[in-house]
Amino acid sequence: xxxxxxxxxxxxxxxxxxxxxxxxxxxxxxxxxxxxxxxxxxxxxxxxxxxxxxxxxxxxxxxxxxxxxxxxxxxxxxxxxxxxxxxxxxxxxxxxxxxxxxxxxxxxxxxxxxxxxxxxxxxxxxxxxxxxxxxxxxxxxxxxxxxxxxxxxxxxxxxxxxxxxxxxxxxxxxxxxxxxxxxxxxxxxxxxxxxxxxxxxxxxxxxxxxxxxxxxxxxxxxxxxxxxxxxxxxxxxxxxxxxxxxxxxxxxxxxxxxxxxxxxxxxxxxxxxxxxxxxxxxxxxxxxxxxxxxxxxxxxxxxxxxxxxxxxxxxxxxxxxxxxxxxxxxxxxxxxxxxxxxxxxxxxxxxxxxxxxxxxxxxxxxxxxxxxxxxxxxxxxxxxxxxxxxxxxxxxxxxxxxxxxxxxxxxxxxxxxxxxxxxxxxxxxxxxxxxxxxxxxxxxxxxxxxxxxxxxxxxxxxxxxxxxxxxxxxxxxxxxxxxxxxxxxxxxxxxxxxxxxxxxxxxxxxxxxxxxxxxxxxxxxxxxxxxxxxxxxxxxxxxxxxxxxxxxxxxxxxxxxxxxxxxxxxxxxxxxxxxxxxxxxxxxxxxxxxxxxxxxxxxxxxxxx
Amino acid sequence: xxxxxxxxxxxxxxxxxxxxxxxxxxxxxxxxxxxxxxxxxxxxxxxxxxxxxxxxxxxxxxxxxxxxxxxxxxxxxxxxxxxxxxxxxxxxxxxxxxx
Numbered sequence: 001x002x003x004x005x006x007x008x009x010x011x012x013x014x015x016x017x018x019x020x021x022x023x024x025x026x027x028x029x030x031x032x033x034x035x036x037x038x039x040x041x042x043x044x045x046x047x048x049x050x051x052x053x054x055x056x057x058x059x060x061x062x063x064x065x066x067x068x069x070x071x072x073x074x075x076x077x078x079x080x081x082x083x084x085x086x087x088x089x090x091x092x093x094x095x096x097x098x099x100x101x102x103x104x105x106x107x108x109x110x111x112x113x114x115x116x117x118x119x120x121x122x123x124x125x126x127x128x129x130x131x132x133x134x135x136x137x138x139x140x141x142x143x144x145x146x147x148x149x150x151x152x153x154x155x156x157x158x159x160x161x162x163x164x165x166x167x168x169x170x171x172x173x174x175x176x177x178x179x180x181x182x183x184x185x186x187x188x189x190x191x192x193x194x195x196x197x198x199x200x201x202x203x204x205x206x207x208x209x210x211x212x213x214x215x216x217x218x219x220x221x222x223x224x225x226x227x228x229x230x231x232x233x234x235x236x237x238x239x240x241x242x243x244x245x246x247x248x249x250x251x252x253x254x255x256x257x258x259x260x261x262x263x264x265x266x267x268x269x270x271x272x273x274x275x276x277x278x279x280x281x282x283x284x285x286x287x288x289x290x291x292x293x294x295x296x297x298x299x300x301x302x303x304x305x306x307x308x309x310x311x312x313x314x315x316x317x318x319x320x321x322x323x324x325x326x327x328x329x330x331x332x333x334x335x336x337x338x339x340x341x342x343x344x345x346x347x348x349x350x351x352x353x354x355x356x357x358x359x360x361x362x363x364x365x366x367x368x369x370x371x372x373x374x375x376x377x378x379x380x381x382x383x384x385x386x387x388x389x390x391x392x393x394x395x396x397x398x399x400x401x402x403x404x405x406x407x408x409x410x411x412x413x414x415x416x417x418x419x420x421x422x423x424x425x426x427x428x429x430x431x432x433x434x435x436x437x438x439x440x441x442x443x444x445x446x447x448x449x450x451x452x453x454x455x456x457x458x459x460x461x462x463x464x465x466x467x468x469x470x471x472x473x474x475x476x477x478x479x480x481x482x483x484x485x486x487x488x489x490x491x492x493x494x495x496x497x498x499x500x501x502x503x504x505x506x507x508x509x510x511x512x513x514x515x516x517x518x519x520x521x522x523x524x525x526x527x528x529x530x531x532x533x534x535x536x537x538x539x540x541x542x543x544x545x546x547x548x549x550x551x552x553x554x555x556x557x558x559x560x561x562x563x564x565x566x567x568x569x570x571x572x573x574x575x576x577x578x579x580x581x582x583x584x585x586x587x588x589x590x591x592x593x594x595x596x597x598x599x600x601x602x603x604x605x606x607x608x609x
Numbered sequence: 610x611x612x613x614x615x616x617x618x619x620x621x622x623x624x625x626x627x628x629x630x631x632x633x634x635x636x637x638x639x640x641x642x643x644x645x646x647x648x649x650x651x652x653x654x655x656x657x658x659x660x661x662x663x664x665x666x667x668x669x670x671x672x673x674x675x676x677x678x679x680x681x682x683x684x685x686x687x688x689x690x691x692x693x694x695x696x697x698x699x700x701x702x703x704x705x706x707x708x
């Protein structure tokens with residue numbers, strides 16, 4: 001099979017599964033069968049992606065096949081039949097490695113879901129897997145896009161599936177609200193993508209990311225707005241913590257590993273465009289660094305294990321955006337890869353813990369390590385990778401980001417990222433100590449290890465979470481931006497801060513006595529986070545700002561537009577009333593007028609010729 | 610005889626007719642005045658025909674007379690209807706088209 005065929009299998013097999021489950025309700029309601037079909041499709045997709053990856057490793061890959069979608073001849077085109085509105089497949093190092101990441105995580109999550117969702121009614125179970133398959137199709141459409149237009153199609157599709165899956169427990173009002181909130185926030189941001197595409201199309205006549213254009217600054221800024229929504233950057237991050245209302249495997253796949261990384265992928269993909277806009281990159285670096293620090297601060301005080309991980313995802317996405325803002329495509333994308341593995345692992349392991357104690361709350365856990373060794377070990381591996389402990393995958397990618405940001409002289413973002421690294425280690429240490437060690441709560445007493453369908457994916461994901469870091473050089477080789485990994489002062493500083501964070505966490509939450517003063521120091525952050533300042537700001541903007549805007553527009557419509565129409569109608573009525581007396585109804589008046597008019601016209605014809 | 614004498618007579622007839630139409634209150638008198646105006650026009654036609662030595666104008670005058678007769682028939686029947694509905698034929702009373 002050719003590389004293109006493999007990519008098509010990767011993309012359309014999941015679509016076929018989703019359509020099959022859509023048009024055959026009997027199959028969907030069968031539940032387990034639907035899940036098995038979906039997992040089988042995801043396995044084949046992963047196989048195809050891995051084959052592609054092997055080929056890309058052997059020789060640099062650049063394959064591209066496009067077909068005309070809509071007829072549109074670009075201005076000055078030699079061949080008028082060659083439209084610039086195309087769909088197709090674009091395979092290079094970036095898209096192939098992203099395909100592998102997406103397929104690996106998707107397969108692990110689907111297998112995990114077989115166990116995690118087992119107690120759901122069969123019809124809902126089938127519906128869940130239909131959407132999982134649809135997601136894999138949508139994400140792969142985005143990844144293999146040969147231009148920004150197809151990327152946009154995939155982008156909207158994953159947004160839709162995200163909405164559907166967050167609202168999976170639609171009977172719960174909070175889940176329904178969270179789904180709507182995610183939808184609206186990301187749609188708001190997607191307006192940027194639409195506007196960016198329109199500007200790009202107007203100036204270049206196409207949707208290519210390789211063009212050189214003088215409007216790159218505007219286009220990239222608009223694209224970055226969409227990235228802020230999708231990748232949950234401050235201040236558009238508010239939907240991501242709420243998205244945790246969805247089932248935990250969904251959080252692992254969509255809201256940690258792949259979909260939220262689509263924004264980062266977009267920037268990496270459109271790197272040639274972003275390189276032409278240094279000011280956009282600067283904005284990205286600062287927004288990313290601020291988000292990394294801000295979200296890490298909030299994560300410190302969350303008591304819901306999924307919320308901690310959600311804010312951690314925000315924070316890590318901030319790292320990636322900052323890296324891309326510093327101009328280093330490899331650093332950002334490498335961190336995307338390792339983060340996808342270890343964060344999916346963390347979420348799935350957290351799902352296992354939640355499944356065991358039937359609660360998201362850290363205070364309902366405790367002492368789980370001795371009861372569920374495998375799940376707890378997987379969680380610890382993921383956490384250590386996230387903290388950047390040497391040898392784990394996160395260590396390599398995070399250090400690369402810090403070095404790149406430092407090397408390009410972005411000292412303020414660099415400092416923010418360093419502080420975020422400390423906080424990351426601190427909050428992960430806190431979660432480990434509270435959930436896995438210490439005194440078990442009443443819920444945790446009877447916890448026991450989950451079944452094989454929920455532990456196998458953990459093992460599968462723990463391997464890349466441990467080892468993906470060693471492939472950094474390989475990965476950078478795939479898209480011709482060589483990176484040298486070496487020990488540096490920056491790296492050692494970051495690692496030392498990370499270890500400090502873990503130590504502080506131990507001092508505060510692990511040691512029998514102590515840390516009361518430190519805990520008190522964090523109390524203000526807790527209060528601030530609990531008050532939901534950003535949420536309220538959005539509420540204020542939406543409720544008051546939009547309402548004022550709407551009432552202004554309403555006033556304009558009611559009094560200016562309607563006023564014009566009414567004035568016209570009233571004027572006509574009034575004019576009619578004034579002209580009425582002319583019609584006397586008396587025959588002789590009319591004859592008189594006729595005679596006078598004829599005389600006047602005759603006179604005019606004679607004298608005014 | 611000179612053409613202008615006929616034209617002057619015709620203009621005088623027309624003016625008399627117009628005056629009658631504008632001033633008479635009785636619908637029958639107005640109809641009669643309209644006849645005067647029509648005949649002024651017929652006189653013009655006949656005078657020009659005679660002056661130019663052609664028959665066309667006289668033919669037109671004959672047609673015009675026929676049409677005028679038809680018009681008077683319609684007009685008089687309207688007057689009769691008017692009389693039946695109101696008991697008089699005063700024009701100022703028939704002003705239903707008043708705006």
